[in-house]
Amino acid sequence: MKLLSWNCQGLGNPWTVRSLRKLVKDQAPKVCFLMETRLDKEGYDKHCKEVHFQNKLIVKRPNSGGGLALLWSKEVNLDVINYTDNHILAKMVEEDGFVWYLTCFYGWPDASQKQKSWALLKHLSTFVQGPWMCIGDFNTILHSSEKQSSHPPPYKQMDDFREALDLCNLVDMGFNGYPFTWNNKRPGIANTRERLDRAVANLEWRVKFPTSTLIHLFSHASDHSPLLLQTSDEGGLRNRGVQSFKFEEKWLLWEECEKIVAEAWSKDWRAPTSLANTKEKIGHCGAELLAWGSSRTHPNAKEIKRLQKHVEQLSVGVMTEESKAEFLVASKKLDDLFLKQEIYWAQRSRVNWLKHGDRNTKFFHSKAS
Missing domain, CATH: 3.60.10.10 (Endonuclease/exonuclease/phosphatase)
Incomplete structure (x- = not known):
């Protein structure tokens, strides 16, 4: 335990x-x-x-x-x-x-x-x-x-x-x-x-x-x-199956996400019908998002570990005005990564909505309008 x-x-x-x-x-x-x-x-x-x-x-x-x-x-x-x-x-x-x-x-x-x-x-x-x-x-x-x-x-x-x-x-x-x-x-x-x-x-x-x-x-x-x-040794590995493609809510925290969608959607596929054209746009949009977001999908575990180690080293080292300021900056970056990681796991645990706090983003203005 x-x-x-x-x-x-x-x-x-x-x-x-x-x-x-x-x-x-x-x-x-x-x-x-x-x-x-x-x-x-x-x-x-x-x-x-x-x-x-x-x-x-x-x-x-x-x-x-x-x-x-x-x-x-x-x-x-x-x-x-x-x-x-x-x-x-x-x-x-x-x-x-x-x-x-x-x-x-x-x-x-x-x-x-x-x-x-x-x-x-x-x-x-x-x-x-x-x-x-x-x-x-x-x-x-x-x-x-x-x-x-x-x-x-x-x-x-x-x-x-x-x-x-x-x-x-x-x-x-x-x-x-x-x-x-x-x-x-x-x-x-x-x-x-x-x-x-x-x-x-x-x-x-x-x-x-x-x-x-x-x-x-x-x-x-x-x-x-x-x-x-x-109190005792604990082990065990979690089995992980093959994951299917899905839109990641966390991508919305990157401003360039909107640009990727807009550029992909603006392409004219000259399909015979409007419905077919829309299907082509959706497929192309998904492919572009997948290519762009593949490096942003999983929480940046390496960067989190690096920042955690850096913040811990600053904490255990000699505390000066400079190191204290650096500690606060690194802690803020670490907290931002924690937020992105939370969104990633919340989406996978089928949470319908995760309140991100009072963040002034285009996404939330569009959701409110």
């Missing part, structure tokens, strides 16, 4: 939602835990309706920030036990009947309230009987090596965090990937990077899932890195 955990820092804008959909599509998690969504259930249903999970729990108090969301697929046997603004506790049942407890955790960010995090963690341990795993943004570090900054690490917070984990018999699970999960993206000596997000588990859970791995992913849409927990 795969579990995605991400402090997304707001799901009310298409930039972040597209990144979330991209993560879900690429990683195929069965469970997804989101923090700082800033959306209630109505807002989530409005902005994230294309994030397809059959089950969800949205936690959000009126007129407040924060917000949690737990999403899971229909094949996952998950029962929510309790929740607050800072946690969701659930009982998980595997296919073989094995029962374990999942805590999705969001620690208090303010230094003056850190003790509330550890009090909550200790309280949750009283509900657990057996294997237990906690994942999320704990909003503090465990070791001094988990902070890169001109400011000293918070030794008192670290000691309190270690004590809470010891009392709950929880151990850090380690990770694969870049060592820090949060970057304030400020240039020069003001830049700070920390490992605030993690997964911890007790001995019973680790014995059951000895090959489990935690990977630090990357997203340009948040200061926090998404975490991907995989």
